[in-house]
Amino acid sequence: MNKLLPLKEVCNRTGLSKVSIWRLEREGNFPKRRQISPGRVGWLNSDINNWIEELPQATGQKELEGGQDERQE
Numbered sequence: 138m139n140k141l142l143p144l145k146e147v148c149n150r151t152g153l154s155k156v157s158i159w160r161l162e163r164e165g166n167f168p169k170r171r172q173i174s175p176g177r178v179g180w181l182n183s184d185i186n187n188w189i190e191e192l193p194q195a196t197g198q199k200e201l202e203g204g205q206d207e208r209q210e
Contacts, residue, residue, distance in 0.1 A: 139181055139183050140181075140182050141171060141173060141180065142179055142185060144158070144178070144179075150185055151185065151188075167188060168180055168185060169184075
């Protein structure tokens, strides 16, 4: 069954904040929301699952380089 997920659940599932989700969506890098009612939106469970599955795997580059951040302050 493909259900609609509210923003709070999408945040929990992805680990992203509301602002990050809105920014990624606006940039075309996150699934589009669906209008549930005049004041309510949701995302298709399958769209969120597919987005998560398509994320690139972390390379662990920091761990390989001794965990040092390259940025200098």
